[in-house]
Amino acid sequence: MPQSFLPTVDRNLDELVCVCECVCLNVEEINVKKTRFLVWDIGGQETLRASWNTYYCNTEIVILVVDSTDRERLTLTKDELHRMLAHEVSSYVCA
Numbered sequence: 001m002p003q004s005f006l007p008t009v010d011r012n013l014d015e016l017v018c019v020c021e022c023v024c025l026n027v028e029e030i031n032v033k034k035t036r037f038l039v040w041d042i043g044g045q046e047t048l049r050a051s052w053n054t055y056y057c058n059t060e061i062v063i064l065v066v067d068s069t070d071r072e073r074l075t076l077t078k079d080e081l082h083r084m085l086a087h088e089v090s091s092y093v094c095a
Contacts, residue, residue, distance in 0.1 A: 026040075027039065027040050028041070044080075052080075053087055064077070064080075
């Protein structure tokens with residue numbers, strides 16, 4: 001997990017296990033008390049967005065992280081969020 005996230009996220013972690021690290025995505029398994037999170041950090045590049053829906057299978061929640069200082073991409077991000085919400089297996093999306 002990137003060091004910049006650890007001060008916030010690492011407070012109540014029982015265990016932090018790196019599952020895999022690739023060029024296009026990072027996967028982390030985080031165990032907090034009795035809850036297991038399998039976190040997939042997938043890239044936002046245009047070439048990768050077409051495959052986002054392949055990660056939705058058995059997904060209970062999606063957290064979309066947005067750089068709010070990049071005003072030019074906010075409309076694009078909004079469109080991608082709506083596309084994710086329209087996908088039938090997306091039960092919960094947090095943005």
